[in-house]
Amino acid sequence: MTALLEVVDVTRSFGAVAAVQGVSFPLLAGEAHALVGENGAGKSTIVKMLAGVHRPDTGTLRVRGADVEFTGPADAKAAGIAVIYQEPMLFPDLSVAENIAMGNQPLTRLRQIDRRARHANAERLFGRLGVHLDPDRPARGLSIADQQIVEIAKALSSDARILVMDEPTAALTAVEVDRLFAVVRSLRDEGAAIMFISHRFEEVTALCQRVTILRDGRHVCTEEVAGLSVDDMIRRMVGRDLSALFPKQDVTPGDVVLEVDGLGRAGVFADVSFQVRAGEIVALAGLVGAGRSEVMQAVFGVDRYDTGAVRLFGRPLPPRSPRAAMTAGMALVPEDRRQQGLVMDLSIERNVTLPRARKLSRLGLLWGGRERREAGTWTRRLQTKLGRLSDSVGTLSGGNQQKVVLAKWLATSPKLLIVDEPTRGIDVGTKAEVHRLMSSLAADGLAIVMVSSELPEVLGMADRVVVLREGRVTAQLTRAEATEESVMYAAMGRPVTAP
Amino acid sequence: MSSLATAPAAALQGLLRARELGIVLALAALVAYTAAGNPRFLSGQSIRDILLNTAILAVMAAGQAVVVITRNIDLSVGSVLAVSAFGVATLMSANPSLPIVVALLAGLAVGAACGLLNGVLVRYGRVPALVVTLGTLYIYRGVTYSWAGGQQVNADELPPHFLRFANDSILGVPWLVLIAVVVIGGVSLMMRNYRLGREMYAMGSSPQAAELAGIRVARNTIGAFLLSGALAGLAGVLFAARFGTVDAAAGTGYELNVVAAVVVGGVAVFGGSGTVWGAGLGALLLTVIGSALAVLDINQFWQQAIVGALIVLAIGADRLVAVRIAGSLRKRDSHV
Ligand SMILES: Nc1ncnc2c1ncn2[C@@H]1O[C@H](COP(=O)(O)OP(=O)(O)OP(=O)(O)O)[C@@H](O)[C@H]1O
Ligand SMILES: [Mg+2]
Numbered sequence: 001m002t003a004l005l006e007v008v009d010v011t012r013s014f015g016a017v018a019a020v021q022g023v024s025f026p027l028l029a030g031e032a033h034a035l036v037g038e039n040g041a042g043k044s045t046i047v048k049m050l051a052g053v054h055r056p057d058t059g060t061l062r063v064r065g066a067d068v069e070f071t072g073p074a075d076a077k078a079a080g081i082a083v084i085y086q087e088p089m090l091f092p093d094l095s096v097a098e099n100i101a102m103g104n105q106p107l108t109r110l111r112q113i114d115r116r117a118r119h120a121n122a123e124r125l126f127g128r129l130g131v132h133l134d135p136d137r138p139a140r141g142l143s144i145a146d147q148q149i150v151e152i153a154k155a156l157s158s159d160a161r162i163l164v165m166d167e168p169t170a171a172l173t174a175v176e177v178d179r180l181f182a183v184v185r186s187l188r189d190e191g192a193a194i195m196f197i198s199h200r201f202e203e204v205t206a207l208c209q210r211v212t213i214l215r216d217g218r219h220v221c222t223e224e225v226a227g228l229s230v231d232d233m234i235r236r237m238v239g240r241d242l243s244a245l246f247p248k249q250d251v252t253p254g255d256v257v258l259e260v261d262g263l264g265r266a267g268v269f270a271d272v273s274f275q276v277r278a279g280e281i282v283a284l285a286g287l288v289g290a291g292r293s294e295v296m297q298a299v300f301g302v303d304r305y306d307t308g309a310v311r312l313f314g315r316p317l318p319p320r321s322p323r324a325a326m327t328a329g330m331a332l333v334p335e336d337r338r339q340q341g342l343v344m345d346l347s348i349e350r351n352v353t354l355p356r357a358r359k360l361s362r363l364g365l366l367w368g369g370r371e372r373r374e375a376g377t378w379t380r381r382l383q384t385k386l387g388r389l390s391d392s393v394g395t396l397s398g399g400n401q402q403k404v405v406l407a408k409w410l411a412t413s414p415k416l417l418i419v420d421e422p423t424r425g426i427d428v429g430t431k432a433e434v435h436r437l438m439s440s441l442a443a444d445g446l447a448i449v450m451v452s453s454e455l456p457e458v459l460g461m462a463d464r465v466v467v468l469r470e471g472r473v474t475a476q477l478t479r480a481e482a483t484e485e486s487v488m489y490a491a492m493g494r495p496v497t498a499p
Numbered sequence: 500m501s502s503l504a505t506a507p508a509a510a511l512q513g514l515l516r517a518r519e520l521g522i523v524l525a526l527a528a529l530v531a532y533t534a535a536g537n538p539r540f541l542s543g544q545s546i547r548d549i550l551l552n553t554a555i556l557a558v559m560a561a562g563q564a565v566v567v568i569t570r571n572i573d574l575s576v577g578s579v580l581a582v583s584a585f586g587v588a589t590l591m592s593a594n595p596s597l598p599i600v601v602a603l604l605a606g607l608a609v610g611a612a613c614g615l616l617n618g619v620l621v622r623y624g625r626v627p628a629l630v631v632t633l634g635t636l637y638i639y640r641g642v643t644y645s646w647a648g649g650q651q652v653n654a655d656e657l658p659p660h661f662l663r664f665a666n667d668s669i670l671g672v673p674w675l676v677l678i679a680v681v682v683i684g685g686v687s688l689m690m691r692n693y694r695l696g697r698e699m700y701a702m703g704s705s706p707q708a709a710e711l712a713g714i715r716v717a718r719n720t721i722g723a724f725l726l727s728g729a730l731a732g733l734a735g736v737l738f739a740a741r742f743g744t745v746d747a748a749a750g751t752g753y754e755l756n757v758v759a760a761v762v763v764g765g766v767a768v769f770g771g772s773g774t775v776w777g778a779g780l781g782a783l784l785l786t787v788i789g790s791a792l793a794v795l796d797i798n799q800f801w802q803q804a805i806v807g808a809l810i811v812l813a814i815g816a817d818r819l820v821a822v823r824i825a826g827s828l829r830k831r832d833s834h835v
Contacts, residue, residue, distance in 0.1 A: 053711065074713035089708035091701045093771035102701055103712045105694055112692040 003065070004029045004193040005050070005081070005162050010059030012045055014395065017387055019045040022059070023219040025212045027162065032184060032194040034204040034225065037214035037237055038427040039399030040385035043197050044086050045217075047166045050195070051083040052076035063162075077103065082160035084168045086197075086398040086425070088147035090139040097122035097135035100154045125153040130179040131288075144336050144421075145171040145288040145453075152180060156187075163187065164195045167398070169203060170425045171335070173287050173453040175492070181207050199399070199427050200454065201230045213237050238429050247460045248439045254278030256314070257416050257447035260299055263308035268294050269471035272308070274464075276416065281438065281448040283462035285455070286491050291471040292451045293335050296418050299449075300332040301325045312416065329415035333422065335451070337405040344394040348386055349375035351393050352408050378407035381437065383430050399425045406434065410441070417441070420451045435461055455484055467491050518765035518816070522780045526787060533791040540794045547673065549783075549790050551665070551741060554679035557782040558734045559753065560760040561686045562614075562727030564778035567761050568690070569723045570703040570770030571621060571628035576731040577753035578639035579613045583735025585643050588652035588745040595658035602661060602736050610732015611725050613639055618724030622717050628724075636754065640747070647747035654743030665740040675737050682730065683779040690775050699723060703770025759806055760785050763813045784809075 003026035012020045020042040027033050035043050048054045050061065052070030060067050063079045070076045076083070090099050097118050098105075106117035122135035131149050139150065148171050155163060163184070169177045184207065188194055196208055204211060205225055213220040213236045220236050258276040263269065269291040276282045284292040298305040301322040310317045312328045322332075342351055352375040375389050382403040386396060393404055402425050409417070422438065423431045438461065442448055452458050458465055465482045467475040467490035475490035533540045559576050566573045583606040591602055613635070620631045654662060667674055690696035698719055702709040709716055739745050764781025766773025785806060792802045 051711070052713075072713065073711050074715070077713045083711075085711065089705065089711050091704035091708055091771070093704040093767075094697075094701060098697065102697070103714060105697065107694070111694075113694065113697060 002029050003027065004063070006062040006065075007046065007050075008060045008062060010046070010049060010056045010061070012042075012049060012054055012057050015387075019217050020049075020056075021217045023212075023214065023217075024059075025219065025222045027193045027195055028210075029161075029191050029193050030188055031210060032188050032196055032208045034208040034211040035195060035197045035214065036199075036201075036204060036211060036233060038385075038429060039403070039425075040397040041214040041237075042217040043214060044166055044397060046214075047083060047085070047164055047195075047197070050076065050081055050162075050164050051085075077158070077160075079162075080160050081162045081164060082155040082158045084148075084151045084155045084163075084165045086166040086170075088144070088151050090142070090147055090150060092140035093138060095136050096133060096139055096142075096150055099139050099150055100125065100135075100157050102154075104158055121157060122153065125156055128156070128183055129153065129176075131176065143171075143288070143293065145173075145176070148172065149176070149288075156183065161191070162193050162195075166197045167199070167425055168196075169198055169200065171288075171421065171453060173491075174455060174488070175287055177203065199425065199431070201233060201428070202456075204233070205230065215239060234428055237427075248281055248435070248463070249443060251279035251443050251463075253280045253463070254445060257312065258299070258449070259309075259311040259314075260295075261309045261311065263295065263298060263305050263310065265294070265298060265303070265305045265307075269298075269468070272468070272471075272473055274466045274473070274476065276447045276449055278415075278445045278447050279442050280463045281442055281450055281461050283458040283465045284449065284451045284468060285458050285465050285487050286468035288453070290468040290491065292468055293420050294471075295468070296332065296420060296449060296451055299325075300330060300418060302332070331409045331412050331414035331417050333406060333409045333417070333419040335420035335424075337402055342393050342401060342405060345392055347390045348379065348384075348393055348396070348404055349389040351404055352378055352411065354408060374411060375407070378411050379404065381433070382407055383433060399427055399430075402426055403430065410437065414446070416447045416449070418449045418451075421453060422450055423452075423454070423457060431457075455487065458482070458487065459484065469493055519774065519777050519780060522764065522777070522784055526780075526784055529784075529787055529791055533794055537794050540791065545790070545794075549786055550676045551673060552790075553783045553786040554673075554675040555734050555737050555741070556753075556756060556760055556786060557679045557779045558682050558730050558737065559727075559757045560764065560778040560782045561682050561775050562730035563757045563761045564764070564766050564773065564775045565686060565690065565699060566628070566723045566727045567758075567766045567768065568703045568770055568773060569699045569720060570706060571720065571723065572632065572758065573614075573617060573628065573724060573727045573731075574632040574754045574758075575613065575617060575635040575639055576727060576734075576757055577750040578636050578643065579610050579728055579731035580735040580738055580750035580753060581643045581747060582613060582639050583609045583732040584739040584745045584749045585647055585652065585735075585747060587736050588657060588739045591658055591661050591739075592652055592656040597658075599661065599664050602740075603733065606732040606734075606736035607729045608732070610735065611729040613732070614725040614728015615721065617728060618721030621724065622720045640751075644747040651744060651746035652739075657739075657743060661740055662743055665737070675741065678733070678737065679779070682733070683776055686726070687775040695719065695722070700771055703767075704772070756785060757782075759810055763809050765813070768814065 005027040007023060007025055009022050009024050010020060011022055023046065035046065037043055045054065049056050052073045052075050062068065068079055091102065100122050101118045106114040106121065108114045119135050126133050129149060129152065133146060133149065142150065148168060152168055169180065184194055198204055208225050210222060211225050211228065211233065212222040213233065215237060255278055256275050257278050260272060260274050263272040272295050274282065286292050294303065297303040299310050301320050301324065304320050312330065317328060318324050349372050372389055379386065384400050384403045386400060393401060396404065406422065423434055426434060438448060450461065459482055462482065463479055465477045465487055466473055467487055469491055474493065477486055539545060563573055563576060586609050587602050587606050590605060591597060617632055617635055620626060621628045624631065664674055669677060690699065698714045701714060702716055702719060738749060760781035761778045762768060763784060764778035766778055788805060789802055
C-alpha cells in the first residue's frame with residue numbers, strides 16, 4: 001500500500017504550550033487510521049495542520065510523496081484533503097444544502113449556481129448516510145448531532161481521497177455511527193485514506209486497521225489495531241493502568257425530586273412522564289432526533305411545552321422560566337456547549353464561576369482570590385489540562401472546554417442536575433472521573449437526569465433508563481432490565497439485527 | 500422526502516420574503532394615503548421626481564447591501580460621492596466635448612479607487628470596517644474640500660448634453676432610473692446566483708467557518724468595498740448631472756440614508772442575510788416618505804423621527820424573526 005499522506009517529524013507550539021512535538025506517521029491508501037490520545041494530547045492540532053489552518057513550526061507534510069506547504073485551508077482542499085472539524089463549522093443563515101456545497105458549488109453552463117443539482121446532491125448524501133434532513137432548511141437551530149451529520153455530508157461531497165475526521169461520532173448514537181462506518185468502509189475499499197479520531201475505543205476497533213497513539217503531544221506508537229487490546233491502547237495513551245468504566249454505586253433512592261407528567265409539544269414529543277428520586281440517575285436514551293434533549297430543555301424551561309406539567313419537590317414549576325428552575329435548584333448542562341455554555345474570550349476561571357458570580361462576590365465586587373480557588377478546585381477534579389486559569393477558554397482543546405462547562409455547573413451545587421451528553425468528547429481517564437463524580441454526587445442525594453448517546457455509559461450509570469422513540473416513551477427499564485438489546489429494541493421499535 | 504419535510508422550509512422562506520412584501524405594502528398604503536390627501540402626489544412630475552431621487556440612493560444602497568451582507572459597513576459612501584461628483588464636474592467643465600460614457604466611467608473609477616483603499620485597510624489593517632470607513636469618510640471629504648478650495652462647479656459651466664442626461668428618457672424611462680434598475684438587478688443576480696455572491700453571504704454568516712471552507716475571504720472583502728465605492732462613484736456622476744451645481748459638501752450625511760435604506764430593506768446588520776433588491780425597495784420607501792411628508796406639509800422633524808422609528812422597527816423585526824425561527828427550528832424536529 002502506498003502512503004497518500006505522510007506526517008514527518010512535525011512540531012507545533014502555541015506560546016509556551018508545545019501541542020505537538022516531533023510526530024511522524026504515514027497514512028496509507030485504503031486504510032482507516034485512528035489517532036487517539038487524552039484531551040489536549042495534540043490530535044486536533046495535527047488535524048488543523050493537515051487542514052492548512054495551522055502551519056507546522058518544523059517538520060513537513062507529504063502528499064503522494066511530494067512535500068507540501070499549505071498557506072490556508074484552500075490549499076489543503078486542493079490537495080484532496082477533506083476535514084471534519086471537532087466543532088461543527090456551519091453557516092447558520094444558509095440552507096443545509098448550500099452548507100454542504102459551499103466551496104464546491106455545482107454550476108450551470110452560465111456559471112450560475114445549479115440549485116437543483118445542489119439539492120439533489122444533499123439528498124443523495126443524506127440517503128447514503130441514512131438520515132432524513134431537509135436540505136432546504138437553514139442550518140441555524142440544528143442539533144449538534146445534525147450539525148455533525150451535515151459536516152460529514154460536506155466532507156463526503158468533495159470526493160476527497162484523504163478524509164480527516166476529528167471526533168465525528170461524538171454526538172451520534174450507535175445507529176448513525178454504524179451508517180457512517182458503512183460509508184467510510186466503502187470509501188476505504190475504493191482506496192481512500194481515512195484518519196479517524198474518537199474517544200470511544202469500540203469504534204476504533206470496529207473501523208480502523210492501524211492506530212497512532214499520542215501522549216502530551218508526543219508520538220507513542222503506530223501499530224496494527226488487531227494486535228492491541230483496548231487496555232493496551234489506554235495504557236499507552238495515559239501511561240498507566242486504568243479501568244475504563246466506572247459503574248454507579250447503589251444508593252437507596254430518597255424522595256421524589258422531579259416529576260414530569262404527560263409533557264407534550266406538538267410535533268416534537270408527546271405524553272412524556274417519568275420521575276426522578278434523590279440519589280437516582282435516570283438516563284434518557286434513544287436515537288438522534290428522538291426528542292431527548294428537547295424534552296429536557298422543556299423541563300428546564302428553555303423551550304415551551306403545550307401539555308402536561310413539571311413538578312420539583314411536589315411544587316409545579318412555571319413553564320418557560322429557566323430562572324425559576326434554577327432558583328428551585330435545577331441545573332442544566334446543555335448539549336451545545338460551545339454556543340450555550342462558554343464565553344470563548346473570557347478566562348477559564350471567569351467561565352467556571354460565571355453562574356455563581358453573585359455568591360462569590362463580596363460588597364458586590366468579584367475578588368480574584370475566591371474565584372481562582374473555586375475554579376482551581378473544580379478544574380483539578382476534572383483533570384483539565386490547561387496552562388493558567390487566566391488563559392481564555394478558546395485556547396483549550398475541545399475536550400478540555402467540555403470539562404470547563406461541566407465544572408461550571410457541578411460547582412453550583414444543584415438539587416437536580418440535568419446533563420446532556422456528560423462525556424461528549426472527553427477522554428477515557430476523565431470519563432471514569434466524571435462517572436465517579438456523578439456517582440458520589442448521587443450518593444449525597446443529588447438527583448440526576450442524563451441524556452447520553454453512548455450505550456455503555458447509559459447501562460453503566462443509570463438506575464433507570466427512559467427510552468424515547470419519535471418523541472414518545474417506549475420503555476422505562478430498571479437497571480436489571482436494561483441491556484444493550486432491550487434499550488436498542490425500545491429505541492428502534494424492532495429487534496436489533498447484528499451488523 | 501415527503502412534503503412534510505419541506506413545509507417548514509417553505510413557511511420559513513415565506514417569512515423571510517414577508518420583509519420585502521411588508522415594504523411593498525407599506526409603500527402602497529403610504530402612497531394611497533398621501534394621494535387621497537393630495538392627488539397631485541400621483542402626477543407624472545411628482546412620480547418622476549421621486550424615482551429620480553430614489554435612483555441615486557438605490558445605486559449606493561446596492562453596494563452598501565453587499566458590504567453589510569459580508570458583516571462590514573461602509574460609512575464613506577457620502578464622501579466618495581462628493582469626490583466623484585466634484586471630480587467629474589471639473590472634468591466635464593474642462594472638456595465639454597467628452598461623451599457621457601467617459602463621465603460615468605471616470606466616476607466609477609474614482610469610486611473604485613476609494614473603495615479599494617477601504618477594503619485593503621479593513622482586511623490587511625485588521626481594523627473594524629466601522630472605524631476604517633469613519634476615518635476615510637473624513638479623509639475623502641477633506642480631500643474634496645482642499646481640492647475645491649471653496650469653489651463650486653455651476654450648472655452653466657457644465658456641457659448641456661451632460662445636464663440633459665439627467666432628464667432624458669429612453670422609452671419613457673429616465674436614464675437615471677434605468678441605471679438604478681440595471682445596477683440593482685445586476686447586483687441582486689450576482690448575490691443570488693453566482694458563487695462570489697453566495698460566498699459573501701457565507702462570510703457574513705460565519706467568518707470563521709468561511710476561512711475554514713477555503714473561501715477567499717480577503718479577495719471577497721476587498722471586492723465588496725470596491726463595489727460599494729464604485730457604485731458611490733457612479734452615484735456621484737448621477738448627482739452632478741441631476742443637480743448641476745456641485746461643491747465639496749455634496750452628499751454630506753448621505754451615508755446614513757444609505758445605511759438606513761439597507762437596514763429598512765431587510766439586510767441583517769450582522770451580515771449573512773437580506774437581499775439587494777430589498778435594499779433598493781428600502782431606498783424607494785425612504786424617498787417616498789420624504790416626498791409624502793413634504794406634500795402633506797408635515798414638519799421636517801417628523802420625517803426624521805419616522806425614518807428613525809422605521810429603522811428601530813426593522814431591526815426589532817429582524818431580532819424577533821430570528822429568535823422565532825431559531826426557536827421553531829430547534830423544536831421542530833428536522834427528522835421526518
Ligand atoms: N489556538 C491555541 N492557542 C493556545 N493553545 C492551544 C491552541 N490550540 C490548542 N492549544 C493547546 O494545545 C494542546 C493540544 O490541543 P488539541 O486541541 O490538539 O488537543 P486534542 O488532542 O484535540 O484534545 P481533545 O481530545 O480535547 O480534543 C492543548 O494543551 C491546547 O490547550
Ligand atoms: Mg480535539
